Amino acid sequence: MAxxxxxxxxxxxxxxxxxxxxxxxxxxxxxxxxxxxxxxxAIPGPLRDAPAFEVGPGPGGLTRAILRAGAKLVAVERDRRCLPALAELEEAFPGQLRVISGDAMATDAHAEAGDGAHIIANLPYNVGTPLLVGWLSAQWAPLPWWSSLTLMFQMEVAERIVAKAGSDHYGRLAVLSQWRSDAKIAMKVHRSAFTPRPR
Incomplete structure (x- = not known):
């Protein structure tokens, strides 16, 4: 198949x-x-025609992958320098991508992406944890509005999210994450894969 x-x-x-x-x-x-x-x-499962939400797409690396998987994606980008590169992706995937120029911390992801959205993001280091807490605790509804969260964190943050009761890492993030989701580390990404390489 071509x-x-x-x-x-x-x-x-x-x-x-x-x-x-x-x-x-x-x-x-x-x-x-x-x-x-x-x-x-691919971690969230099939994305064909599914709503998705991305924070901080930057030049659009993960954005491309989400679009190739067939999702209807809303991406929020604070860095205006990245908007022309993302506009090229909007043209390449007509009707699949909508880019919001703004701060994810001030964006209502639910209102923008809709019920059942898959949130997929290589989260900026300085806002990752507050965004996660917001998505997990939004309105304290019995069920979350999103279908899945596929998020990249530094390893020490990921360990706090999946920590078991009684372990050194167990705390608020673990309680909230495991109450609202089946939290697990899906894969590890070596720091050499990033540009620039994080410490």
Missing amino acids: DTRPALPPLRDVIARHGLAASKALGQNFLLDEQLLDRIA
Whole structure:
């Protein structure tokens, strides 16, 4: 079967063309390995025609993978430098991507993405935990409005999310995460996969 997905330039070329050096102030670390990104986008399960929400798409690496999986994606990007690169993806995947220029902390993900959305994100370091807590505790409804959360955190944060009662890492994040979801570490991404490489 022929691959009908649009041919896209390599992410490194997109970053160079748009001058998108990662911003330390915004907690940016870009993932460029397309096979790895496709594996991450596959974690929630089939995404064909499913609503999805992404925070901090940057140059659009994970965004591409989510779109290739067939999702209807809403992406929130605070860094205005990234908007032209994301606009190219909007053109390449007509009707599949809507980009919001703004701060994810001030964006109502539920209102933008709708019920049953899959939240998939390589979260910026400085807002990851507050966003997670917000999605887990939103309105304290009996069931969450989202279908799944596939989120990248530093390993120590991930360990706090999945910690068992009585362990050193067990605390508020573990209680909240495990009350609202079946929290698990789906895969580990080595720091060498990121640009720039985090410490």
